Amino acid sequence: MTDEISEAEARLALKVIADREQEVIAQIGIPAWYWCGLAAGxxxxxxxSDLGNAWVISGATLVFGAVHAAVAQRVLSGRRRSSSLTIRADVVDRHLPIVLFACIVALGVITVALGFxxxxxxxxxxxxxxxxxxAVAIVCGGPGxxxxxxRRSARRG
Amino acid sequence: MSSQPQFDELIHPATRLSIVALLASADWIDFAFVRDRLNLSDSALSKQFATLEGAGYISIERPLEDRRRRVRVRLTPVGRKAFDGHVAALRAVIDPAGT
Known part of the structure; x- marks a missing residue:
């Protein structure tokens, strides 16, 4: 059956497939509301913390941590930026959530250092x-x- | 993971190849997303989906979300196997020694 198509036609078909895959890869990301919510939090x-009340600080930290944990496990995979599709897990860099979590931890350390x-x-x-x-770094740098x-995972793929 | 080369005449036409290639990278895709990417009318896309659904290559779901009826399309295991085989067949045309 493959004798019926030329090499040029096969190349063209493979290019169409690669282009369509890139269109899906371009949808990898985190919803904008996540970055805004994280920065606001x-x-x-x-x-x-500036209020100086231990109960308020503890309560706020617990609420922030619980809400973030609940939201992060759903969005940090990068597969659900929009409501139009869910990207296959093997298309997205599996290290993405780890890298993002490490960045959030690093920002936490930086925040404490800046506070001191x-x-x-x-x-x-x-x-x-x-x-x-x-917070500004989260909103401005997160999506980038x-x-x-x-892009890096797409090049590897 | 390498598939057995199997040229698929149902998938090969340009529009259906684009549809299946989009679906192959996703768990599911909204009808409107595919329509907008391929610049097709609702009826033209529905026709292509009906052909692919008839072959068992895709499944169409209609979940109710935010009080709106959505149409989600996903590639079935049969469709994925056919697509992988088709890609392998295309590669075999370019590089017969590589298969």
Whole structure:
């Protein structure tokens, strides 16, 4: 049966297939609401910390952690950026959630360090101030980081 | 994972090849997404889907989401096997020694 198609036609068909696969790979990502919610939660934790009440800080941290854990396990895979499709697991870099989680942990460490620096400098709302830069990095850098990782996994594929 | 080369005449026409190639990279895809990517009318796409569904290559689900009826399409195991075999057959045409 394959004798009926030429090499050029086979190449063209394979290119169509590769192009369509790239269109799906371009959909890898995290929903925009996740980045905005994470950044808002980050600043809210900073504000709660500045209130100085141990119960408020503990409660806010627990709520933030629980909500993030529930949401992250659904969206950090990068397979459900839009409601139009779910990308196959083997198309997405399986390290994506690990890399993103590591970045979030790193931002947490940076936030604490910035908080100590601001506090040592005598800032009145050290935690809030320290949380703003990571929150901006989340909103501005998160989508770009995921896009970079998706492109890298596509090249490997 | 290498599949047995098996040229598939049902998949090979350009439109159906594009549809199946999109579906092959996803667990499921919304009808509208495929329609917009391929610049097809609803009726033209429905016709292609009916052909593929008739062959057992795709399954069509209609879940109710946000009070809207969605149409989700996914490749069946039979469709995936046919697509993988077709891709292997195309590669065999280009590189007969590689199979």
């Amino acid at each position: 980050w600043v809210a934790l900073g504000v709660a 620096l601001a506090d040592a400098d005598g800032a009145r709302h050290a935690s809030t101030m320290a949380s703003i830069a990571p 980081l995921v896009a970079f990782l998706a």
